Amino acid sequence: MKYSIARYWRERHSHYRLKAVRCLDCNRVNYPPSTICRYCGSKNLEEIELFEQARLLTWSVIHAATEGFEDYKPIIIAIVELVDSKVKILTQLTDIDLDEIKPGMLLEPVLRRVSEDDATGIIQYAIKYRPVLKRGD
Amino acid sequence: MKPEENTGIVGWGAYIPRYRLPLKEIVRIWGFSEETPKGLNTIEKAVAGRDEDAITMGWEAALNALKRAGIDPKLIGGVWFGTESKPYAVKPSATVIAEALGITPDTMATDLEFACRAASESLRLSIAAVASGMVKYGLVIGSDTAQANPGDILEFTASSAAAAFIVGLSKEAVAVFEASYTYVTDTPDFWRRAYIPYPLHGEAFTGQPAYFHHIESAVRGLFKKTGLKPDDFDYAIFHQPNGTFPLRVAKRLGFPKEKVLPGLLTPYIGNSYNASALIGLAKVLDEAKPGQRILLAPFGSGAGSDAYSIVVTEKVLERQAKAPRVVDYLNRKKIIDYALYAKYRNIIKKI
Known part of the structure; x- marks a missing residue:
């Protein structure tokens, strides 16, 4: 077992629901959440969730992944800008082929497997982004 | 009530x-x-x-x-x-x-x-x-x-x-549940032992003594309990291990295939096991109109089947x-x- 179970558990809400904190003094959003605003040092923070659609800003493709991530190659790491809050977050893209990626494309959050601690350890789940599902109505 | x-x-x-x-x-x-x-x-x-x-x-x-x-x-x-x-x-x-x-x-x-x-x-x-x-x-x-x-x-x-x-x-x-009924027996038609990655099954044994007997018994049990009959339903959704069994069991129970096809997804996506009949219900609710009555009959090996009568309300549209x-x-x-x-x-x- 190589993963820290305590850390995965502690961070589960930011992984599962994009939990963040907004600083009530400087109004900046801290994601991942922290106990002190990393912009102004204030401890005057409120919890928020950033579970919203996003636009793709930039991306990179990982073809040589570290242990626990190998089966998920190629891994598309992306910086996306959330549509409502305008917060920029680092995430992964899923359900998309490399030749389908376009800057500015509209994406939506989905819960997916991110890595596995071998065949016997814990499975890590987190929000990734995929192209918005086309709807007929 | x-x-x-x-x-x-x-x-x-x-x-x-x-x-x-x-x-x-x-x-x-x-x-x-x-x-x-x-x-x-x-x-x-x-x-x-x-x-x-x-x-x-x-x-x-x-x-x-x-x-x-x-x-x-x-x-x-x-x-x-x-x-x-x-x-x-x-x-x-x-x-x-x-x-x-x-x-x-x-x-x-x-x-x-x-x-x-x-x-x-x-x-x-x-x-x-x-x-x-x-x-x-x-x-x-x-x-x-x-x-x-x-x-x-x-x-x-x-x-x-x-x-x-x-x-x-x-x-x-x-959609309101009007009635439900369950029928289970010990029937070893399909199983997976501990530490074994894939299930085994009894080939043709999965048909008559398992799928057909249990679904027919559950649906007939529901009919007996409620007095309802096939003509009272607008849709019939059965467990769908393949694209043929649901049509066969419908015919045996007296449902025309037109009532089955709207909720039959296996021809396009296969058998999604626990989602099999239920995704059929989801698709029917996507399209259903108030007042329509749905028969839902999932099945699981081992074996058992449930039958539900479900009546769609006005709220479905919104x-x-x-x-x-x-x-x-x-x-x-x-x-x-x-x-x-x-x-x-x-x-x-x-x-």
């Missing part, structure tokens, strides 16, 4: 993964006759991607059900997750979904196993819990990345998908467009070959 009549479906949702394996790929790899998939009346099966499993698919179906229900997730008092492809052998899937949807901690949550009908048993449990006043809402999820021994006939249909329902009081419901419909997921598809399917479903042996 029967306890069911106080309860109904408040929200529903489905999920089908993006990838489809044409069954001719299985013919090509394993040397089957091209006639074999035709006999199953199935063209393609849905395949979960490498980063998907029963939890992630169940999460999306449940998210869609929550969007339609429009309720505070904290009001859900029970999360019942029916699957036979738990990502962990020991550690509940239901808690991951409950946490990710903001339902925890004031809730019951458990995974149930009864081959393909654990989620249907969950539905009956949720009816009981809501009718008794023990919980305000129950979340029922059926989700499977069905396993099959590579090269086995089962591989043609074993697929991946999920369906979810929020059960609440009938006054809020898009909620149909609040989340993606089954057909939206059907239309989103990328065809893959056997090699990618083998990678995605983790059936390539690695060390």
Whole structure:
């Protein structure tokens, strides 16, 4: 077992629901959440969730992944800008082929497997982004 | 008044993964006759991607059900997750979904196993819990990345998908449970032993003594209990292990195929086990009109079947467009070959 179970558990809400904190003094959003605003040092923070659609800003493709991530190659790491809050977050893209990626494309959050601690350890789940599902109505 | 009549479906949702394996790929790899998939009346099966499993698919179906229900997730008092492809052998899937949807901690949550009908048993449990006043809402999820021994006939249909329902009081419901009935026996038609990766089955034994006997007994039990008959129903949804069995059991029970086809998805996505009949119900609710009556009869090997009479209310119309419909997921598809399917479903042996 190589993963820290305590850390995965502690961070589960930011992984599962994009939990963040907004600083009530400087109004900046801290994601991942922290106990002190990393912009102004204030401890005057409120919890928020950033579970919203996003636009793709930039991306990179990982073809040589570290242990626990190998089966998920190629891994598309992306910086996306959330549509409502305008917060920029680092995430992964899923359900998309490399030749389908376009800057500015509209994406939506989905819960997916991110890595596995071998065949016997814990499975890590987190929000990734995929192209918005086309709807007929 | 029967306890069911106080309860109904408040929200529903489905999920089908993006990838489809044409069954001719299985013919090509394993040397089957091209006639074999035709006999199953199935063209393609849905395949979960490498980063998907029963939890992630169940999460999306449940998210869609929550969007339609429009309720505070904290009001859900029970999360019942029916699957036979738990990502962990020991550690509940239901808690991951409950946490990710903001339902925890004031809730019951458990995974149930009864081959393909654990989620249907969950539905009956949720009816009981809501009718008794023990919980305000129950979340029922059926989700499977069905396993099959590579090269086995089962591989043609074993697929991946999920369906979810929020059960609440009938006054809020898009569809009210009119009555339900369950029929179970000890019938060893399909099983998987501990530590064994793939299930085994009794070939033709899965038909008459298992699928047909249990579904027919459950539906006839419901008819006897309610006085209803096939003509009273607008839709009939049966467990769909392939594309032919549901049509055959419908004929034997006196339902024309026109009442079955709207909820028959296996020809396009395969058999998604715990989601099999329930995703058919999700698709019918996507299209149903107020006043219509639905027969739902899931089945699980081992063996048992449930029969439900469900009556659609006016509220269905306002909620149909609040989340993606089954057909939206059907239309989103990328065809893959056997090699990618083998990678995605983790059936390539690695060390």
